[in-house]
Amino acid sequence: MVTMPLDIWSSDDEPRLGVVLDEIWTLLEEGVTDRRHGFHTPVAATLPDSGGAALRTVVLRHVDREARCLRFHTDIRSKKVQDLKADPRISFLFYDRGAQTQIRVDAVATVSHKDEVTAAAWEKLTLDNRREYMAAEHPGEPSAWPTSGLPPELQERDPTLEESEKGYKEFAVVSASFSKLEWLYVCHEGHRRARFDWTAEGELDTTWLVP
Numbered sequence: 299m300v301t302m303p304l305d306i307w308s309s310d311d312e313p314r315l316g317v318v319l320d321e322i323w324t325l326l327e328e329g330v331t332d333r334r335h336g337f338h339t340p341v342a343a344t345l346p347d348s349g350g351a352a353l354r355t356v357v358l359r360h361v362d363r364e365a366r367c368l369r370f371h372t373d374i375r376s377k378k379v380q381d382l383k384a385d386p387r388i389s390f391l392f393y394d395r396g397a398q399t400q401i402r403v404d405a406v407a408t409v410s411h412k413d414e415v416t417a418a419a420w421e422k423l424t425l426d427n428r429r430e431y432m433a434a435e436h437p438g439e440p441s442a443w444p445t446s447g448l449p450p451e452l453q454e455r456d457p458t459l460e461e462s463e464k465g466y467k468e469f470a471v472v473s474a475s476f477s478k479l480e481w482l483y484v485c486h487e488g489h490r491r492a493r494f495d496w497t498a499e500g501e502l503d504t505t506w507l508v509p
């Protein structure tokens with residue numbers, strides 16, 4: 299008897315892919331709330347105009363099943379925001395070892411800045427999260443010494459609530475709406491792979507794939 303965390307083998311009845319999709323949403327939602335979950339820190343790829351793909355780790359902040367939308371926070375001055383302004387396509391790679399699951403998501407991003415989306419997210423940020431937006435220089439700016447970029451008074455402590463408000467003007471929320479998702483479940487007994495595509499009307503098309 300093989301024990302697997304995801305029970306898609308116990309029945310031949312379709313829709314087993316519905317079970318898989320449910321599991322995917324559960325993993326994504328766990329990724330938002332559980333800092334130790336692999337899905338908490340996906341890799342996000344943008345398409346810089348210099349060519350190739352630019353990859354970086356981000357923190358998954360919000361998942362919306364209805365809207366098929368993922369969110370992360372960033373600095374409006376960052377290179378990824380520049381990339382997204384020129385080309386809003388973004389892809390995410392998630393992997394969680396415990397769940398033996400990899401997910402690839404292709405999405406289109408909207409960058410929110412100084413609006414109701416950022417205002418609501420900023421309200422919920424802790425002071426040490428807010429400090430991340432208080433660097434004087436742009437992220438990625440060359441420096442002659444190993445700098446945190448933070449003003450001297452904030453090197454060793456969190457800002458006060460009042461001080462932290464200075465960071466708001468640099469704070470951005472990237473909301474990525476997706477219509478393409480690929481799932482890979484890795485297990486010793488034989489991997490499983492499936493694709494989920496949504497049409498512009500929201501119709502779901504799914505298929506198993508050979509891993």
Ligand SMILES: Cc1cc2nc3c(=O)[nH]c(=O)nc-3n(C[C@H](O)[C@H](O)[C@H](O)COP(=O)(O)O)c2cc1C
Nearest residue numbers: 339354355356357370371372373376377378379438
């Ligand atoms: C664990 C971890 C979490 C991170 N989370 C974020 C994040 O949520 N948002 C972000 O902009 N950068 C985050 N970063 C930093 C990015 O990976 C990247 O270095 C930075 O944003 C600059 O990327 P860019 O120059 O491509 O814009 C994180 C890095 C690590 C290692």
